[in-house]
Amino acid sequence: MTADTVQTISPRDWACHPAHIDPGYKSTGLRGPKHALVPMKHALAERNAPVYSAVQLGALDNDMTKNAVMNGEPLGERIIVTGRVIDEDGRPVKNTLVEVWQANAAGRYVHKLDQHDAPLDPNFLGAGRCLTDNEGRYTFKSIKPGAYPWGNHPNAWRPNHIHFSLFGDYFASRLITQMYFPGDPLLPYDPMYMGAPEHLRDTMVSKFSLDVTQPDYALGYVFDIVLRGAKATRFE
């Protein structure tokens, strides 16, 4: 950085994200803002992200096959999900919190409002979290989530997915997204997946990896995430 530049966050790249209101996803109609967002000078935007530390995390927080066990192992196909959190320049986002939640193998969420007629699993919560390491890498163990029906349109089913919540290094780098699975036949019917720009949809689909797969234990999937990162801009 030189004297006339200031360290800011790269802007949200609107070409990478869905629109606020998507006719295919009904609930957006009354919930997406309709006025244009008000631009903010980046020098005035908040740069601090929330603080947290490894000491606040439980030893099994990143292992959903074990972190809610009551009387046995959760049912379903064990998976390992790993990947790197990087910024647009490929720099690792270190020590950043990754929070995940998902349905169980039968496609049922623990959430009290989920009324889908599929069984709960007494040994599975489906919530996990971890911090990325110095390479930006995170790893979770879990059970492959099932598909489930929703009321958006007749015979609507969500593809298998895991919800991801990330902070990054800035307040504004906050990202909430979903990871999908390769080869899922429901993807082209899903308004959320299809609501993302076509050229980036496959970046939300994890890749099967035999290297990550552990023999006799669990299938491995890789999902990398790109957040907004640091950017030196001319002082305004």
Add this chain to the structure above:
Amino acid sequence: MTQHKQTPSQTVGPYFAYGLAPTQYGYDFKSLFTPVLAQPHAVGEHIRITGRVLDGAGKPVNDALIEINQPDASGQHINSVEESERKGFAGFGRCGTGTLAGNHFSFETVKPGARGDGQAPFIDVCVTMRGLLLNTFSRIYFSDEAAANAKDEVLSSVPAERRATLVAVRENTPGGPVYRFDIHMQDSAEGKETVFFDL
């Protein structure tokens, strides 16, 4: 360096509670962020900030997640968990709208100090919910800071007729000061759409 494209945002969906706000919703998993930012020994004026999220039909949303981010009463940011514990102040809080009567969110915090010269005190807000494909950013300013608000560069950049959507209204109650801040996702009979920033 390779230029990577930002991962597309997706909705938080209806069932985030046990993952993102488990303690508030009564799940057996400890929340990292709660609606209580300030412990009793935190320095500053202790306040409550409460409100609802309303959709374009003017109906309260029962599955929104509100996050707030702010400096302490002296305008200083919390930089570590150790500092947070020492000061009894978290700097960041989370509250879902699914547990309180009337689908309110409610934060216990201290009134923040101004972050820099010429800035009015404010709190950053991040709003997310089912039906919202991108988390949206707003700010909470304070009704009893009219002079500072008038000079604030960001607030002044907002069209005058929309500024009031960013100002929480103070009420002095027997339990202490309460600021009311409803978030309107769209214009409706209940109010004007809240200003959201391209942050």
